[in-house]
Amino acid sequence: MSTLLQRWRARWAQPRPARLSPADRLRTGSSGLRARPTRVVLSALGIAIGIAAMVAVVGVSSSGQAELDQRIARLGTNLVTVEPGSDLFGGDAKLPEEARGRIDRMPEVEHTSQVELVGGTNVYRSDLVPSGESGGIGAYGVDLDLLAAVRAEVREGSWLNGATSDHPAVVLGASAAQRLGVNRITPDTLVLIGDTYFSVVGVLERVELAPELDNAALVGQEVAEEVLGAKGEASTVYARVDPEQVERVRDEVGRNANPEKPNEVRVSRPSDALQAQQAADQTFHGLLLGLGGVALLVGGVGVANTMVISVLERRGEIGLRRALGATRRDIRGQFLVEAMTLSALGGVFGVLLGSLATGGYALLRGWPVSLPWWAGAGAVVATVVIGAVAGIVPALRAAAQQPTRALGTG
Template sequence: MSVPRSRLRSSDLAGLAFHGVRAHPMRAVLSGLGIAIGIAAMIAVIGISTSSQALVQQRLAEIGTNMLTITAGKDFLGNETKLSPDAVPRVRHLDGVAEASWTSDVKVHVYRSPAVPTGATGGLVVRVADQRLPETVGATLAQGSWFTSVTRELDTVVLGSATAEKLGITRIGMQVWMGERLFTVVGILDPVLLAPELNTAAMVSPERATAVFGFDGIPTTIYERSADADVLGIRDRLPLTVDPASPGDVKVSRPSDALAAKNTVDQVFTGLLVGVGSIALLVGGIGVANTMVITVLERRREIGLRRSLGAARPHIRAQFLAEAILLAFLGGLAGVLLGVGVTGAVALANGWPLAVPVLIPVGGLVATVAVGAIAGVLPAVRASRTPPTAALSS
């Protein structure tokens, strides 16, 4: 009469794995913690990066990527050139141009009061700003308003967001010191994404700059907007339009390209941090392997008893491999929850949209299970090769 071969059902295997993990809860927690930290680090780094990039993409979608910036370059001798006073009207008459505006730097600094030392500029500059500037660059007012037909004839100023913060200006109606006289703040801008130089500027109207600072009417920077489909064509024609005699002395840039480059740098930095998280995950896997090796040594009697009762080597191997995978899975699940939670907290604190690709936590969990399986192979094989007699006599 043949003896039926022993079988290990999936439900029994799962029960054995859970029992093995529950038997030493503190050791299981410490082993799973290494896995959890590695996965949480990777998910948090990727999630925070993608959330910040989602905010940039959202803002770009709102204000558009069809703005070009024109500035004077250098001649063949390396000397700074200047744009001509009629450059802006020529740009506005170029086919396909929807909007054009300008600013010009003046050799005046802005201070909170006359008591501030002359050299303490804080990196702030004063710019003459065209009336159509907000519409062209997509700027919005946090407080107050842009120059009106009345205020542009008076000693009034509109501050960039960083300028207002550095000067301690919290509301309109307060005054700042420029060109040996007080100017009243009539507006404070929100941060301008495509023209960040405006954030650290104090802007005055051309009329007042001419009367008070002797403004010569020459723009320093021209901002131009067109339809998305026309951007590249207009970009090629702008230098000749702005300066027909020396088009090579004109620089044309696309601010959204700089933002795209910044996102690329962020992605590279994110990749570096993900590498660090992967190392943490590897260390966690080694911790799981170490735990399983110790578990096999401590449970030699159990292994011997199960073998003497008919458990085959594959059954023992499957039991300990399942324990390692379960340990890694629980650690990975905790890491996924922790990583998503950290990302959500950072996004909420900074006002970002939460953007964690589903593939990231799912892929992280799959990677964790794979690490657990690899880490558990050697201890599982070692356990299955333990002779029953040697195990029971230990």
């Protein structure tokens, strides 16, 4: 018993090998990378491509979301459109003449405006254009407060006013102006609506909440009735309502617009299309994130392959370090740190590349640049984890080698 105790004491009395500090492990692990720069660049490139793809997708998605939020804040989500639907026999219904007045009297409604599509009236640049080439441009009689209701902006010229609305003057939608070849407005810029020439006084920007106005020729309601034969029947009523009461108005406005036949009234909120677009964009971005994840996985396989080759090529170095007193733990840590450092380099480069791609795309589209901080931090952490997973098998293989055999093959 005393002999065993003496052996145990003698064993623990022997000096234990010094352990490497974290800084020493990092310096030792990175030395192998510095010795093979070309291989390091090629291996890190696979990681960088995957990370850049994922960061760019997150950044573009976030920038697009920020731009959409700005658009919604500018346009508002409280616009409700009221239009005639179909009757019981599938024919086209009509809104009653007093529809707008009834809607305007609803306490939740803040402002209304209406337009009337003048049927059977085509719009041409001149009478020399063949009658079949109308471009599908519709003529509308409108109220002067239409721009405030749909929050549209005039790109060139001016909007209708008290003077021009009583005369043959017209404001063109963005698509209508393009199809008619109206690039700039002069006193001689005319378009033919029906049998009458109208002076073009303005061109609108695209109207996001009322896209039907983009391909329209807009004239004052009084001129539309006197010159074009409009009947004073609203084809669409635009209502700005209390933002807190939008859903309630959507449920009740049809019964107010046409109490006798509420089923013949179609009610919609144009901003729903923007939210649907956002949902579609998120689905597409999810697909791109999946593709970026596949690229990242391929990059991890490349790192593992590089480390396996590195272990095979550096048997002599491993045997020499073991002979000089390095433990298996030291060898294992060296190659594990080397794999993690290699992946981290690819991750950092990928984040920078993805950030540049996000900024360039956002600026090209005129969007605000928005890249969540967690995207870059999470990407670097993910690459370190991938490096650890990819390097653990080569590290264990390196640590398992016997010093004499490793020196003999070196």
